[in-house]
Amino acid sequence: MTISEKDVLDITPRKTNRAEALYVPAILKGLGTTFRHVFMNVPREGRNKKNIWVVRYPEQKREHREIIEGGIEPSTFRGVHRLNKDEKGRVRCVACFMCSTACPVNCIHIVAEEAPWEDREKYPKQFDIDELRCIYCGMCEEACPCDAIELTPHYEVVGLSRNEMIFDKTKLLEIFDQTIERKPM
Ligand code: SF4
Ligand code: SF4
Structure with a gap:
């Protein structure tokens, strides 16, 4: 059985450039993701009303209730x-x-x-x-x-x-x- 040219995948690692070799882009990208999540989860007036993951416990307590169509269960x-x-x-x-x-x-x-x-x-x-x-x-x-x-x-x-x-x-x-x-x- 012969394998056609298009089915062959070249998995030779590509050469990294100087910045990639220092992991700088990957580190910056990772920090960007971290700060994005930090920013999204910081409680702020108004916006935090929609943010159900942040509660200021113990002053604020999460009610274990689900909002369903027609009421709260x-x-x-x-x-x-x-x-x-x-x-x-x-x-x-x-x-x-x-x-x-x-x-x-x-x-x-x-x-x-x-x-x-x-x-x-x-x-x-x-x-x-x-x-x-x-x-x-x-x-x-x-x-x-x-x-x-x-x-x-x-x-x-x-x-x-x-x-x-x-x-x-x-x-x-x-x-x-x-x-x-x-x-x-
Ligand atoms: S009636 Fe219910 S709570 Fe009481 S022993 Fe039986 S299973 Fe347990
Ligand atoms: S059966 Fe009831 S008491 Fe036993 S581990 Fe599960 S929840 Fe707890």
């Missing part, structure tokens, strides 16, 4: 968990262990107890999530059969010790109260 951002309450203010969880079974890092710990209510058999006596171990994958909320566990837009999670970052049932129910307006069920 909670975004798919996955932050700290909450345990949802039902219309009577009770924890929705029925202690089925589906979330802890689905969790790939085993950071959910549940202790079940017989429920004091007639509409379910069990409820969680203890429900802990290690927020530092969690990878915020959302598998727990996907697995939950009664929408009892959800990840919220809340992302400011701080603590001075590892123990503080293990959120118990009380804390997870408090987060429900704090985030229900930002992320309705």
Whole structure:
């Protein structure tokens, strides 16, 4: 088989001129790109209103919401968990262990107890999530059969010790109260 002349590519490196040999044009081009991005991202009155990437945190906080046609919807951002309450203010969880079974890092710990209510058999006596171990994958909320566990837009999670970052049932129910307006069920 013969290869035609037009299919042959000459890959011999071309000779560089003196400026190219010193990398001056490439360096200037690279600096130009850097300064262009710096300039574009410096917050300035008026223009920065369109610049969604710059927020003056902590004075300014990014709302994890998406503007969709016809309104604003909670975004798919996955932050700290909450345990949802039902219309009577009770924890929705029925202690089925589906979330802890689905969790790939085993950071959910549940202790079940017989429920004091007639509409379910069990409820969680203890429900802990290690927020530092969690990878915020959302598998727990996907697995939950009664929408009892959800990840919220809340992302400011701080603590001075590892123990503080293990959120118990009380804390997870408090987060429900704090985030229900930002992320309705
Ligand atoms: S978000 Fe993922 S890692 Fe975190 S508790 Fe849920 S299942 Fe586990
Ligand atoms: S949060 Fe949902 S999946 Fe997890 S134990 Fe409760 S009801 Fe089951």
